[in-house]
Amino acid sequence: xxxxxxxxxxxxxxxxxxxxxxxxxxxxxxxxxxxxxxxxxxxxxxxxxxxxxxxxxxxxxxxxxxxxxxxxxxxxxxxxxxxxxxxxxxxxxxxxxxxxxxxxxxxxxxxxxxxxxxxxxxxxxxxxxxxxxxxxxxxxxxxxxxxxxxxxxxxxxxxxxxxxxxxxxxxxxxxxxxxxxxxxxxxxxxxxxxxxxxxxxxxxxxxxxxxxxxxxxxxxxxxxxxxxxxxxxxxxxxxxxxxxxxxxxxxxxxxxxxxxxxxxxxxxxxxxxxxxxxxxxxxxxxxxxxxxxxxxxxxxxxxxxxxxxxxxxxxxxxxxxxx
Numbered sequence: 246x247x248x249x250x251x252x253x254x255x256x257x258x259x260x261x262x263x264x265x266x267x268x269x270x271x272x273x274x275x276x277x278x279x280x281x282x283x284x285x286x287x288x289x290x291x292x293x294x295x296x297x298x299x300x301x302x303x304x305x306x307x308x309x310x311x312x313x314x315x316x317x318x319x320x321x322x323x324x325x326x327x328x329x330x331x332x333x334x335x336x337x338x339x340x341x342x343x344x345x346x347x348x349x350x351x352x353x354x355x356x357x358x359x360x361x362x363x364x365x366x367x368x369x370x371x372x373x374x375x376x377x378x379x380x381x382x383x384x385x386x387x388x389x390x391x392x393x394x395x396x397x398x399x400x401x402x403x404x405x406x407x408x409x410x411x412x413x414x415x416x417x418x419x420x421x422x423x424x425x426x427x428x429x430x431x432x433x434x435x436x437x438x439x440x441x442x443x444x445x446x447x448x449x450x451x452x453x454x455x456x457x458x459x460x461x462x463x464x465x466x467x468x469x470x471x472x473x474x475x476x477x478x479x480x481x482x483x484x485x486x487x488x489x490x491x492x493x494x495x496x497x498x499x500x501x502x503x504x505x506x507x508x509x510x511x512x513x514x515x516x517x518x519x520x521x522x523x524x525x526x527x528x529x530x531x532x533x534x535x536x537x538x539x540x541x542x543x544x545x546x547x548x549x550x551x552x553x554x555x556x557x558x559x560x561x562x563x564x565x566x567x568x
Contacts, residue, residue, distance in 0.1 A: 249537050250545075251539070251540035251544060251547055252277065252545065252546040253274075253276060253536070253547055253549065253563075253567040254275055254276045254278065254279060254547070255270050255275050255277075255278050255279070255550070255551065255560060255563075256278070256279040256280075256434060256548045256549070257278060257279070257281070257550075257556075258280075258287045258506070259280045259290040259293035260288055261288075263280065263297060264293065264296040264299075264300050265300075266556060267300065267301055267304060267306075268297075268300050269557055269560060270560060271301045273560060273561060273564040274564055274567070274568075275560075275564065276304070276305060276546065277304060277305035277306065277307050278297065278306060278307070279307045279309035279548055280293060280294050281310075281506070282308055282309075282310060282311050282346070283312065284350075285502075286346070286349065290308055294306050294308070295327065295328060295331050298331040298332035298336075299331060303335075304335070305337060306328065306332050306336050307336065307339060307402075308338050308339050309339055309404070309422060309434070310340055310403075310404045310422065311340045311341070312340075312341065312343030313360060313363035314355055315343070315346065317378070318363055318367055318370065319378060319383055321363070322366075322370035322371050322385060323387070323392070325338050325367065325399055326371060326385070326399075327392070329393060329398075329399045330393040334398070337399065337400045337401075338367075338400070338401050339404060339420075339422055340360060340364050340401070340402070340404070341360070341422075342354040342355040342356070342357065345505060348498055349502045349505075351498050351499075360403070360413070361417050364417045364418065365417055366383075367401065371397040371398075371399060372395065372396040372397075373385065400419040400420060401417070401418055401419055402422065402432075403417070403418040403423075404421070404422045405418070405421045405422070405423045406424065410423065411426055414429060415427075415428055420432070422434065422548070425544060430545045430546070431544055431545060432544060432545065432548055433544045433546075434548045435525050435547060435549055435550070436458035436525065437525025438451055438454040438455055438526055438559060439528065439532050439559075439562035439563055439565065440527060446523060446526045446527070451522055451526060452518075452520055453553050453554060454551075454552065454553030454554075454555075455520065455522070455552065456509050456517055456552070456553070457504065457506050457553070458506050458550060458552055459521055460513045460516050460520070461506060462478065463481055463484055463513075463516055464501055464502055464505065466481065468498070468501050468502070478519075479516075480515055483515060484512050484515060487515070488500050488512055506550065506552060507552060529565055529566050533566045533567070549563050
Protein backbone atom coordinates (compact mmCIF):
# COMPACT_ATOMS: atom_id res chain seq x y z
CA UNK A 246 0.00 0.00 0.00
CA UNK A 247 1.52 3.33 -1.07
CA UNK A 248 2.06 6.22 1.36
CA UNK A 249 -1.17 7.91 0.33
CA UNK A 250 -3.38 4.91 -0.39
CA UNK A 251 -6.16 4.46 2.13
CA UNK A 252 -9.59 2.99 2.66
CA UNK A 253 -12.53 5.33 3.29
CA UNK A 254 -15.11 3.84 5.63
CA UNK A 255 -17.96 5.27 7.67
CA UNK A 256 -19.13 4.96 11.27
CA UNK A 257 -22.80 4.97 12.25
CA UNK A 258 -24.93 4.42 15.35
CA UNK A 259 -26.91 1.15 15.45
CA UNK A 260 -30.51 2.24 15.02
CA UNK A 261 -33.52 1.99 12.72
CA UNK A 262 -31.70 3.50 9.70
CA UNK A 263 -28.44 1.54 10.05
CA UNK A 264 -29.08 -1.18 7.46
CA UNK A 265 -30.44 1.29 4.90
CA UNK A 266 -27.43 3.55 5.37
CA UNK A 267 -25.11 0.55 5.06
CA UNK A 268 -26.70 -0.21 1.68
CA UNK A 269 -26.12 3.40 0.62
CA UNK A 270 -22.52 3.30 1.86
CA UNK A 271 -21.93 0.15 -0.18
CA UNK A 272 -23.37 1.81 -3.29
CA UNK A 273 -21.14 4.85 -2.72
CA UNK A 274 -17.98 2.74 -2.52
CA UNK A 275 -17.18 2.93 1.19
CA UNK A 276 -14.87 0.10 2.22
CA UNK A 277 -16.49 -0.67 5.56
CA UNK A 278 -19.29 0.49 7.85
CA UNK A 279 -18.45 0.58 11.54
CA UNK A 280 -21.25 0.30 14.10
CA UNK A 281 -20.98 2.07 17.46
CA UNK A 282 -21.69 0.14 20.66
CA UNK A 283 -23.06 1.68 23.84
CA UNK A 284 -26.04 0.11 25.59
CA UNK A 285 -27.10 3.33 27.37
CA UNK A 286 -27.22 5.21 24.06
CA UNK A 287 -28.15 2.95 21.15
CA UNK A 288 -29.85 -0.28 20.15
CA UNK A 289 -27.92 -3.53 20.01
CA UNK A 290 -25.04 -3.34 17.56
CA UNK A 291 -25.03 -7.04 16.66
CA UNK A 292 -28.71 -7.02 15.70
CA UNK A 293 -28.17 -4.14 13.29
CA UNK A 294 -24.95 -5.61 11.91
CA UNK A 295 -26.87 -8.82 11.15
CA UNK A 296 -29.56 -6.83 9.32
CA UNK A 297 -26.92 -4.94 7.35
CA UNK A 298 -25.06 -8.16 6.50
CA UNK A 299 -28.19 -9.62 4.97
CA UNK A 300 -28.82 -6.53 2.84
CA UNK A 301 -25.28 -6.02 1.51
CA UNK A 302 -22.79 -8.14 -0.41
CA UNK A 303 -19.45 -6.30 -0.61
CA UNK A 304 -19.00 -3.73 2.13
CA UNK A 305 -17.11 -4.76 5.25
CA UNK A 306 -18.76 -4.60 8.67
CA UNK A 307 -17.08 -3.65 11.93
CA UNK A 308 -17.60 -2.35 15.46
CA UNK A 309 -16.30 0.91 16.93
CA UNK A 310 -16.07 -0.17 19.61
CA UNK A 311 -17.27 -3.19 21.56
CA UNK A 312 -17.29 -2.69 25.32
CA UNK A 313 -16.34 -5.91 27.19
CA UNK A 314 -18.28 -4.98 30.31
CA UNK A 315 -21.55 -5.06 28.37
CA UNK A 316 -21.20 -8.75 27.41
CA UNK A 317 -19.46 -11.79 28.87
CA UNK A 318 -16.61 -13.41 26.96
CA UNK A 319 -18.76 -16.35 25.71
CA UNK A 320 -21.59 -13.99 24.74
CA UNK A 321 -19.18 -11.78 22.82
CA UNK A 322 -17.54 -14.72 21.03
CA UNK A 323 -20.91 -16.19 20.02
CA UNK A 324 -22.14 -12.83 18.69
CA UNK A 325 -18.95 -12.27 16.71
CA UNK A 326 -19.17 -15.78 15.23
CA UNK A 327 -22.77 -15.10 14.24
CA UNK A 328 -21.98 -11.90 12.30
CA UNK A 329 -18.91 -13.51 10.72
CA UNK A 330 -21.12 -16.32 9.39
CA UNK A 331 -23.99 -14.11 8.19
CA UNK A 332 -21.60 -11.67 6.50
CA UNK A 333 -19.55 -14.43 4.88
CA UNK A 334 -16.30 -13.26 6.45
CA UNK A 335 -16.75 -9.49 6.04
CA UNK A 336 -16.66 -8.74 9.77
CA UNK A 337 -14.03 -7.07 11.98
CA UNK A 338 -14.46 -6.66 15.75
CA UNK A 339 -12.80 -3.72 17.51
CA UNK A 340 -12.81 -3.38 21.30
CA UNK A 341 -12.23 -0.52 23.74
CA UNK A 342 -12.34 0.31 27.44
CA UNK A 343 -15.79 1.85 27.03
CA UNK A 344 -15.27 5.35 28.43
CA UNK A 345 -18.57 6.81 27.22
CA UNK A 346 -20.68 3.68 27.64
CA UNK A 347 -19.48 3.04 31.17
CA UNK A 348 -19.45 6.65 32.41
CA UNK A 349 -22.99 7.06 31.07
CA UNK A 350 -23.94 4.14 33.31
CA UNK A 351 -22.13 5.59 36.34
CA UNK A 352 -19.12 3.27 36.05
CA UNK A 353 -15.42 3.75 35.49
CA UNK A 354 -13.86 2.67 32.17
CA UNK A 355 -12.32 -0.78 32.13
CA UNK A 356 -8.64 -1.14 32.84
CA UNK A 357 -6.32 -2.06 29.99
CA UNK A 358 -5.61 -5.35 31.75
CA UNK A 359 -9.32 -6.23 31.81
CA UNK A 360 -9.61 -5.26 28.14
CA UNK A 361 -6.66 -7.44 27.21
CA UNK A 362 -7.96 -10.42 29.17
CA UNK A 363 -11.37 -10.12 27.50
CA UNK A 364 -9.98 -9.93 23.98
CA UNK A 365 -7.63 -12.84 24.65
CA UNK A 366 -10.51 -14.94 25.92
CA UNK A 367 -12.66 -14.12 22.90
CA UNK A 368 -9.80 -14.98 20.53
CA UNK A 369 -9.24 -18.33 22.23
CA UNK A 370 -12.93 -19.26 22.07
CA UNK A 371 -13.21 -18.30 18.40
CA UNK A 372 -10.15 -20.44 17.68
CA UNK A 373 -11.92 -23.44 19.20
CA UNK A 374 -9.67 -23.49 22.25
CA UNK A 375 -10.51 -23.75 25.93
CA UNK A 376 -10.29 -20.35 27.64
CA UNK A 377 -10.34 -19.28 31.27
CA UNK A 378 -13.42 -17.12 31.89
CA UNK A 379 -14.13 -15.79 35.38
CA UNK A 380 -11.81 -18.40 36.82
CA UNK A 381 -13.46 -21.34 35.05
CA UNK A 382 -12.64 -23.21 31.85
CA UNK A 383 -14.93 -22.41 28.92
CA UNK A 384 -15.29 -23.37 25.27
CA UNK A 385 -17.70 -22.78 22.39
CA UNK A 386 -19.91 -25.88 22.57
CA UNK A 387 -22.07 -25.07 19.53
CA UNK A 388 -23.01 -28.26 17.72
CA UNK A 389 -22.49 -28.66 13.95
CA UNK A 390 -25.13 -26.71 12.10
CA UNK A 391 -25.75 -24.29 14.98
CA UNK A 392 -22.73 -22.04 14.30
CA UNK A 393 -19.74 -21.79 12.00
CA UNK A 394 -17.16 -24.45 12.65
CA UNK A 395 -14.13 -23.39 14.63
CA UNK A 396 -11.74 -21.73 14.16
CA UNK A 397 -13.78 -18.63 13.31
CA UNK A 398 -11.35 -16.23 11.70
CA UNK A 399 -12.25 -12.63 12.55
CA UNK A 400 -9.72 -9.78 12.88
CA UNK A 401 -9.78 -8.42 16.43
CA UNK A 402 -8.77 -4.77 16.80
CA UNK A 403 -8.35 -2.39 19.71
CA UNK A 404 -9.08 1.28 20.19
CA UNK A 405 -5.68 2.09 21.64
CA UNK A 406 -4.22 5.43 22.77
CA UNK A 407 -1.01 6.13 24.66
CA UNK A 408 2.08 3.93 25.02
CA UNK A 409 0.41 1.34 27.27
CA UNK A 410 -2.51 1.01 24.89
CA UNK A 411 -0.17 0.63 21.92
CA UNK A 412 1.82 -2.00 23.79
CA UNK A 413 -1.32 -3.99 24.61
CA UNK A 414 -2.50 -3.77 21.01
CA UNK A 415 0.80 -5.22 19.86
CA UNK A 416 0.22 -8.19 22.15
CA UNK A 417 -3.45 -9.03 21.53
CA UNK A 418 -4.76 -7.19 18.45
CA UNK A 419 -4.63 -7.36 14.65
CA UNK A 420 -5.03 -3.59 14.19
CA UNK A 421 -5.88 -0.38 16.02
CA UNK A 422 -8.05 2.70 15.98
CA UNK A 423 -5.84 5.45 17.34
CA UNK A 424 -2.45 7.01 16.59
CA UNK A 425 -0.39 5.22 13.91
CA UNK A 426 0.97 2.01 15.39
CA UNK A 427 4.56 0.98 14.62
CA UNK A 428 3.52 -2.54 13.56
CA UNK A 429 -0.24 -2.79 13.15
CA UNK A 430 -2.62 -1.35 10.51
CA UNK A 431 -4.24 1.76 11.94
CA UNK A 432 -7.55 3.53 11.39
CA UNK A 433 -8.60 6.98 12.54
CA UNK A 434 -12.05 8.49 13.09
CA UNK A 435 -12.94 11.88 11.63
CA UNK A 436 -15.99 14.13 11.63
CA UNK A 437 -16.66 16.92 9.18
CA UNK A 438 -18.69 17.97 6.18
CA UNK A 439 -18.11 18.85 2.54
CA UNK A 440 -19.29 22.36 1.71
CA UNK A 441 -21.85 23.12 -0.94
CA UNK A 442 -20.65 25.45 -3.74
CA UNK A 443 -20.28 28.94 -2.29
CA UNK A 444 -21.07 27.83 1.25
CA UNK A 445 -19.15 29.32 4.17
CA UNK A 446 -17.60 27.05 6.85
CA UNK A 447 -19.54 28.85 9.56
CA UNK A 448 -22.97 28.37 7.99
CA UNK A 449 -25.84 27.07 10.09
CA UNK A 450 -25.94 23.89 7.98
CA UNK A 451 -22.30 23.18 8.77
CA UNK A 452 -22.80 23.71 12.50
CA UNK A 453 -25.84 21.42 12.52
CA UNK A 454 -23.98 18.79 10.49
CA UNK A 455 -20.83 18.62 12.61
CA UNK A 456 -22.28 19.74 15.94
CA UNK A 457 -23.05 16.33 17.51
CA UNK A 458 -19.41 15.28 17.23
CA UNK A 459 -17.78 18.64 17.93
CA UNK A 460 -19.60 19.19 21.27
CA UNK A 461 -18.10 15.94 22.59
CA UNK A 462 -15.11 17.97 23.79
CA UNK A 463 -17.35 19.65 26.38
CA UNK A 464 -18.98 16.35 27.35
CA UNK A 465 -15.64 14.65 27.94
CA UNK A 466 -14.15 17.62 29.77
CA UNK A 467 -17.02 17.53 32.26
CA UNK A 468 -16.92 13.73 32.61
CA UNK A 469 -13.16 13.66 33.21
CA UNK A 470 -12.41 16.92 34.96
CA UNK A 471 -15.71 18.23 36.30
CA UNK A 472 -16.55 21.91 36.60
CA UNK A 473 -12.96 23.17 36.48
CA UNK A 474 -12.27 21.44 33.16
CA UNK A 475 -15.47 22.29 31.31
CA UNK A 476 -15.66 25.86 32.63
CA UNK A 477 -12.31 26.53 30.97
CA UNK A 478 -13.88 25.92 27.54
CA UNK A 479 -15.80 28.62 25.65
CA UNK A 480 -19.40 28.54 26.83
CA UNK A 481 -18.57 25.68 29.18
CA UNK A 482 -19.74 27.23 32.41
CA UNK A 483 -23.21 28.10 31.10
CA UNK A 484 -23.51 24.62 29.56
CA UNK A 485 -22.56 22.99 32.87
CA UNK A 486 -24.93 25.11 34.92
CA UNK A 487 -27.84 24.18 32.65
CA UNK A 488 -26.99 20.49 33.00
CA UNK A 489 -26.52 20.62 36.76
CA UNK A 490 -29.86 22.37 37.21
CA UNK A 491 -31.59 19.36 35.70
CA UNK A 492 -30.33 16.61 38.04
CA UNK A 493 -28.68 16.01 41.41
CA UNK A 494 -25.00 15.12 41.55
CA UNK A 495 -25.59 11.37 41.57
CA UNK A 496 -27.59 11.47 38.32
CA UNK A 497 -25.68 13.98 36.21
CA UNK A 498 -23.82 11.19 34.41
CA UNK A 499 -27.19 10.33 32.87
CA UNK A 500 -27.21 13.71 31.10
CA UNK A 501 -23.54 14.32 30.27
CA UNK A 502 -23.53 12.19 27.09
CA UNK A 503 -27.17 12.63 26.15
CA UNK A 504 -27.40 12.67 22.34
CA UNK A 505 -23.76 11.57 22.13
CA UNK A 506 -22.42 12.03 18.54
CA UNK A 507 -25.91 11.83 17.02
CA UNK A 508 -28.10 14.66 18.35
CA UNK A 509 -27.82 18.11 19.88
CA UNK A 510 -29.59 18.81 23.15
CA UNK A 511 -30.84 22.32 23.80
CA UNK A 512 -27.90 23.00 26.11
CA UNK A 513 -25.53 21.70 23.41
CA UNK A 514 -26.98 24.20 20.95
CA UNK A 515 -25.58 26.99 23.09
CA UNK A 516 -22.13 25.69 22.07
CA UNK A 517 -22.65 25.84 18.30
CA UNK A 518 -21.12 29.30 18.05
CA UNK A 519 -17.93 27.97 19.67
CA UNK A 520 -17.40 24.98 17.36
CA UNK A 521 -14.29 24.32 15.34
CA UNK A 522 -15.63 24.81 11.81
CA UNK A 523 -12.28 24.40 10.04
CA UNK A 524 -11.06 20.86 10.73
CA UNK A 525 -12.27 18.53 7.94
CA UNK A 526 -14.69 21.21 6.70
CA UNK A 527 -14.14 22.38 3.13
CA UNK A 528 -14.98 21.87 -0.51
CA UNK A 529 -14.33 18.59 -2.30
CA UNK A 530 -10.76 19.38 -3.28
CA UNK A 531 -9.79 20.66 0.16
CA UNK A 532 -11.33 17.60 1.81
CA UNK A 533 -9.55 15.30 -0.63
CA UNK A 534 -6.25 16.91 0.28
CA UNK A 535 -6.85 16.52 4.00
CA UNK A 536 -7.70 12.85 3.58
CA UNK A 537 -4.49 12.35 1.60
CA UNK A 538 -2.47 14.01 4.38
CA UNK A 539 -3.96 11.65 6.95
CA UNK A 540 -3.00 8.72 4.76
CA UNK A 541 0.49 10.16 4.49
CA UNK A 542 0.74 10.14 8.27
CA UNK A 543 0.27 6.38 8.27
CA UNK A 544 -3.48 5.83 8.56
CA UNK A 545 -4.56 2.94 6.34
CA UNK A 546 -8.25 3.51 6.97
CA UNK A 547 -10.21 6.71 7.62
CA UNK A 548 -13.58 6.28 9.30
CA UNK A 549 -15.91 9.15 8.48
CA UNK A 550 -18.70 9.66 11.02
CA UNK A 551 -21.53 11.68 9.44
CA UNK A 552 -24.08 13.41 11.65
CA UNK A 553 -26.71 16.12 11.40
CA UNK A 554 -30.19 16.22 9.89
CA UNK A 555 -29.18 14.71 6.51
CA UNK A 556 -26.76 11.80 6.96
CA UNK A 557 -27.28 10.44 3.39
CA UNK A 558 -26.23 13.84 2.03
CA UNK A 559 -23.09 13.76 4.19
CA UNK A 560 -22.19 10.24 3.04
CA UNK A 561 -22.60 11.16 -0.63
CA UNK A 562 -20.57 14.35 -0.36
CA UNK A 563 -17.69 12.75 1.51
CA UNK A 564 -17.55 9.79 -0.88
CA UNK A 565 -17.09 12.28 -3.72
CA UNK A 566 -13.97 13.61 -1.97
CA UNK A 567 -12.40 10.15 -2.10
CA UNK A 568 -13.25 9.58 -5.76
